[in-house]
Amino acid sequence: xxxKELKNNLSGSSWVRKMFEEGEKLRAIYGADKVYDFSLxxxxxxxxxxxxxxxxxxxxxxxxxxxxxxxxxxxxxxRLKIAENLNKDLISPLGEKHIIMTCGAAGGLxxxxxxxxxxxxxxxxxxxFFGEYKFYASNYGGKCIVVPTLKESFQIDLDLFEKSINExxxxxxxxxxxxxxxxxxSEDILKKMADIIDKKEKEYGSYxxxxxxxxxxxxxxxxxxxxxxxxxxxNSIIINSYxxxxxxxxxxVGYLAINSKIEDIDLLFNGLVFANRTLGYVNAPALFQKxxxxxxxxxxxxxxxxxxxxxxxxxxxxLGFSCIKPEGAFYLFPKSLIEDDVEFxxxxxxFNILLSPGSGFGCPGYFRLSYCVSMETIKNSxxxxxxxxxxxxxxx
Amino acid sequence: xxxKELKNNLSGSSWVRKMFEEGEKLRAIYGADKVYDFSLxxxxxxxxxxxxxxxxxxxxxxxxxxxxxxxxxxxxxxRLKIAENLNKDLISPLGEKHIIMTCGAAGGLxxxxxxxxxxxxxxxxxxxFFGEYKFYASNYGGKCIVVPTLKESFQIDLDLFEKSINExxxxxxxxxxxxxxxxxxSEDILKKMADIIDKKEKEYGSYxxxxxxxxxxxxxxxxxxxxxxxxxxxNSIIINSYxxxxxxxxxxVGYLAINSKIEDIDLLFNGLVFANRTLGYVNAPALFQKxxxxxxxxxxxxxxxxxxxxxxxxxxxxLGFSCIKPEGAFYLFPKSLIEDDVEFxxxxxxFNILLSPGSGFGCPGYFRLSYCVSMETIKNSxxxxxxxxxxxxxxx
Numbered sequence: 001x002x003x004k005e006l007k008n009n010l011s012g013s014s015w016v017r018k019m020f021e022e023g024e025k026l027r028a029i030y031g032a033d034k035v036y037d038f039s040l041x042x043x044x045x046x047x048x049x050x051x052x053x054x055x056x057x058x059x060x061x062x063x064x065x066x067x068x069x070x071x072x073x074x075x076x077x078x079r080l081k082i083a084e085n086l087n088k089d090l091i092s093p094l095g096e097k098h099i100i101m102t103c104g105a106a107g108g109l110x111x112x113x114x115x116x117x118x119x120x121x122x123x124x125x126x127x128x129f130f131g132e133y134k135f136y137a138s139n140y141g142g143k144c145i146v147v148p149t150l151k152e153s154f155q156i157d158l159d160l161f162e163k164s165i166n167e168x169x170x171x172x173x174x175x176x177x178x179x180x181x182x183x184x185x186s187e188d189i190l191k192k193m194a195d196i197i198d199k200k201e202k203e204y205g206s207y208x209x210x211x212x213x214x215x216x217x218x219x220x221x222x223x224x225x226x227x228x229x230x231x232x233x234x235n236s237i238i239i240n241s242y243x244x245x246x247x248x249x250x251x252x253v254g255y256l257a258i259n260s261k262i263e264d265i266d267l268l269f270n271g272l273v274f275a276n277r278t279l280g281y282v283n284a285p286a287l288f289q290k291x292x293x294x295x296x297x298x299x300x301x302x303x304x305x306x307x308x309x310x311x312x313x314x315x316x317x318x319l320g321f322s323c324i325k326p327e328g329a330f331y332l333f334p335k336s337l338i339e340d341d342v343e344f345x346x347x348x349x350x351f352n353i354l355l356s357p358g359s360g361f362g363c364p365g366y367f368r369l370s371y372c373v374s375m376e377t378i379k380n381s382x383x384x385x386x387x388x389x390x391x392x393x394x395x396x
Numbered sequence: 397x398x399x400k401e402l403k404n405n406l407s408g409s410s411w412v413r414k415m416f417e418e419g420e421k422l423r424a425i426y427g428a429d430k431v432y433d434f435s436l437x438x439x440x441x442x443x444x445x446x447x448x449x450x451x452x453x454x455x456x457x458x459x460x461x462x463x464x465x466x467x468x469x470x471x472x473x474x475r476l477k478i479a480e481n482l483n484k485d486l487i488s489p490l491g492e493k494h495i496i497m498t499c500g501a502a503g504g505l506x507x508x509x510x511x512x513x514x515x516x517x518x519x520x521x522x523x524x525f526f527g528e529y530k531f532y533a534s535n536y537g538g539k540c541i542v543v544p545t546l547k548e549s550f551q552i553d554l555d556l557f558e559k560s561i562n563e564x565x566x567x568x569x570x571x572x573x574x575x576x577x578x579x580x581x582s583e584d585i586l587k588k589m590a591d592i593i594d595k596k597e598k599e600y601g602s603y604x605x606x607x608x609x610x611x612x613x614x615x616x617x618x619x620x621x622x623x624x625x626x627x628x629x630x631n632s633i634i635i636n637s638y639x640x641x642x643x644x645x646x647x648x649v650g651y652l653a654i655n656s657k658i659e660d661i662d663l664l665f666n667g668l669v670f671a672n673r674t675l676g677y678v679n680a681p682a683l684f685q686k687x688x689x690x691x692x693x694x695x696x697x698x699x700x701x702x703x704x705x706x707x708x709x710x711x712x713x714x715l716g717f718s719c720i721k722p723e724g725a726f727y728l729f730p731k732s733l734i735e736d737d738v739e740f741x742x743x744x745x746x747f748n749i750l751l752s753p754g755s756g757f758g759c760p761g762y763f764r765l766s767y768c769v770s771m772e773t774i775k776n777s778x779x780x781x782x783x784x785x786x787x788x789x790x791x792x
Binding site: 001002003004005006007010011023042043046047052055056059060062063064065066067068069070103104106107108110111114115116117118132135139141207211222232234247248249250251252263264266267270271274275277278279281284285286288297 | 397398399400401402403405406429436438439442443448452455456458460461462463464465499500502503504505506510511512513514524528531532535536540558603643644645647648655659660663664665667673674675676677678679680681682683684720
């Protein structure tokens with residue numbers, strides 16, 4: 001009845017669904033306020049005031065034609081504003097023709113991979129990684145090559161990276177600040193990656209695209225400055241969304257920014273716009289394109305996320321969890337208290353705590369905790385984490 | 397640099413782009429009011445007042461959490477409202493689990509084809525047809541089998557249809573009211589199609605899905621009642637959008653309605669939701685799901701479209717164009733005045749009239765005229781059509 005490949009993928013991903021359904025059951029039994037759901041990256045925060053104000057302004061002004069189709073690449077004025085905003089940090093500036101509005105970062109990654117991948121070509125990802133990348137690549141006949149990061153630091157292992165590149169390599173996906181670890185890749189490491197890619201492109205006479213998936217680029221702590229990808233790489237494409245930075249995940253709006261240093265940029269641009277159209281996205285939602293265009297410097301309250309990070313990080317490490325301190329995004333990625341992370345996550349559920357096993361991110365033995373939740377949820381969950389830690393102390 | 401398949405498709409579809417660019421050039425030279433653009437199905441009308449009112453109500457009420465992720469299938473309450481609205485006409489009623497909110501009909505068709513197609517399986521379409529179907533099927537390794545309709549009437553040729561089905565047939569796409577002809581398939585013809593599909597499914601022991609692409613279902617003239625697909629077929633899926641019925645094409649909101657008579661409906665539903673997630677749509681835009689849910693009986697001004705149909709139909713036929721009178725949608729599909737429809741459309745451009753050649757719909761020798769434009773555009777274009785007709789009278 002349904003496609004064989006999809007049926008296989010479906011059964012492989014069914015535990016995520018099961019976890020979600022288990023969570024729903026727990027909420028029905030104990031009440032939503034007694035279930036501590038750290039399993040999803042669905043921001044609890046409402047969008048910043050700038051977004052709300054702009055949205056009301058546009059909707060109440062009755063501008064004609066605001067909901068119509070536009071160019072499949074998005075509204076020209078919106079694309080120009082995004083380019084100009086990015087140009088503040090760029091050595092080689094972008095224009096309208098380097099920006100394509102997308103249905104979030106997930107839509108953006110899909111149209112890039114659809115555009116560049118021939119069957120059997122390879123996409124390098126670094127574990128732990130956002131599990132959906134595997135599906136995005138296989139949608140277009142591509143194959144994810146999973147390269148582990150360094151133990152403890154979760155930074156790129158440059159030797160392993162270099163060895164994983166071959167003549168079939170078409171793209172490398174990085175995600176910094178990282179989901180699920182919160183790690184930021186340093187400028188030094190990125191420059192070394194760029195040198196490796198450059199060398200390998202020459203060796204194979206190929207294009208190897210650096211795809212930078214950056215939905216967490218505005219959620220950075222402790223004064224760290226994010227390295228500017230397009231200044232470091234040549235064949236790079238930024239994939240971004242307003243899901244996290246403006247707390248608009250349900251509205252599906254994001255963009256691609258193509259490095260202006262890429263040769264034959266018109267072919268790439270036309271290919272991406274064609275993919276955006278024929279994959280059925282057609283265009284990013286019209287109203288929210290206009291909304292975000294005037295909120296490019298707005299962000300959600302990053303200090304509030306930092307506060308949540310600090311409480312949970314301090315609490316969990318004091319309970320004996322081993323965990324790297326996140327520099328960005330809104331996830332903790334601690335070591336599981338037992339080897340089997342799925343069993344650990346199922347045990348946490350007994351304390352009404354919902355987590356995601358590291359296996360879903362290509363990194364067994366860990367778990368992900370998403371702290372884009374209310375402070376109340378965090379505070380009320382602490383007792384449960386304590387009991388969970390005690391349980392394993394007693395058991396071990 | 398880009399995928400070989402995409403590069404080929406791109407060059408094949410470049411005349412559409414060229415036409416669009418030519419139109420832009422004309423507008424720059426003569427002014428937008430002197431260029432009569434009938435090439436796109438981009439409704440000139442604003443959304444009906446119910447939509448505007450609801451949108452303002454939601455946006456101004458500051459409801460918390462309205463822009464968050466929801467279940468990948470869409471908001472439960474929205475899906476239930478759509479099911480109940482459809483149930484007024486259905487023998488076998490639908491519930492929440494039969495509805496999936498999608499990014500328009502284009503997104504809906506893509507997730508259905510992704511879900512059901514194995515490589516090399518076939519999708520039957522009836523020419524003339526919406527040209528994008530070919531790309532939607534090939535995105536997932538499928539193949540469109542183009543079956544011509546009956547000369548003059550553009551109705552389904554049942555004999556040809558039956559002969560085109562084989563063991564590889566996985567789906568049949570119908571689009572009624574039809575883009576580009578405006579034809580509606582009668583209940584009698586659809587019932588005979590259902591019998592043929594039923595017989596062939598038994599013969600091959602296969603599933604053959606009837607996919608009804610219905611974005612024009614609310615734009616129907618002369619009191620005609622549209623046959624109810626789910627009452628006629630068994631393995632049917634409705635693909636609909638609010639792009640045309642509520643003039644919201646840029647907002648990308650639509651839905652799938654799965655026939656409740658389908659066996660193993662949970663597998664199909666889960667597959668579709670998985671495809672919606674992993675193709676990167678994630679979910680239909682949140683705010684507009686909530687907006688349309690309370691506007692299910694609203695429509696754009698169908699009388700205004702009828703007025704446009706009548707003027708253009710009467711004018712063109714009086715000029716000697718041969719054309720079927722549309723029963724729905726907002727397109728005319730007249731015979732080209734010369735065999736080469738692309739050449740004809742290029743000639744029309746000289747009179748500042750932008751049309752689409754029938755070749756783009758698998759039906760050379762015709763052209764499509766989209767009349768979802770202002771009455772002013774129509775009236776001002778008539779002189780140009782007259783000159784165009786005269787030109788060919790003189791030339792022939």
